[in-house]
Amino acid sequence: MALSLGFLMDPLESVRVDHDTTFSLMLEAQRRGHDVYYFEQGWLRFNGRCSEARMRRVKVRREVGHHFDVLSEDVRPLSKLDVLFLRKDPPVDADYLHATQLVELCPDRSPIFINNPSGIRDANEKLFTLNFPDLMPETRVTRELSVVLEFAAKNPQGTILKPIDGFGGKGILFLAPGDRNARSMVELLTQGGKEPILAQAYVPESRLGDKRIILVDGDPVGAVLRVPSDADHRGNMAAGGTPMKAEITERDLLICKRLKPSLQEKGLTLVGIDVLGDYLTEVNVTSPTGLVEASHLDGVSCEARVLDVAERMHGAR
Structure with a gap:
């Protein structure tokens, strides 16, 4: 059964087709025969009864410089979508938070959200981790x-x-x-x-790499080690870190098991956690990256696992 899948994201023109997680999810959705719709945060609005957006139905391909075609463009209520992926990149500013509130205004029929808007609002990617102090390095939050x-x-x-x-x-x-x-x-x-x-507190093992573990419905499905350059302490790929194959250890599995009930309770279906050595440092819920690299290095398809869960959630509804 073909579903209507929407992606609230940054401009499609600017995505890196060899790296972007959202683009990879769109490709997998299209491969399964679903209709793929894309819209930006500024295209979202409320019409007096429900939220709607100017949407583009697109065909995507992993071809640099010619990675999508617009098949149609019109204004559609969000209730026409079966699943809506909230994949707008940070910063989580006032506009972003307002968008998470607008998408919930579908009184007749809300789409299935990945991730749940209220869960995104509740789970700040730095502060949510503080609920698990025994899993973290020693930490303080202050302005003093x-x-x-x-x-x-x-x-x-x-x-x-x-x-x-x-x-x-x-x-x-x-x-x-x-x-x-x-x-x-x-x-x-x-x-x-x-x-x-x-x-x-600095974790010396960070020189060996910052491990991003991809969780789908609370379960680990892949991982990538982001190794910092000799000239930087940051392993983030956006900051020049090099992706390398990563092993999911017993300690990693324990961390995932501890997080799973809270993630499921908040409707956080697609999450990327960061682990340094034995320590959890961040829980990324807005637009976690690393799926493409983890899939390639582990010989799996993380995006397929995400779509499996989306289809199952729709079927259960």
């Missing part, structure tokens, strides 16, 4: 300079500083013990004490 400096003084290996709403490795700083830039770094990230940040 003195608290960060006191915490950093207790970490002989160094301290990682992160903006709470950062993404793609942007704004992540390594604070070495005794660094004379410490005050300036904290003042910069906190905007002079106005914004809280996350401070985390």
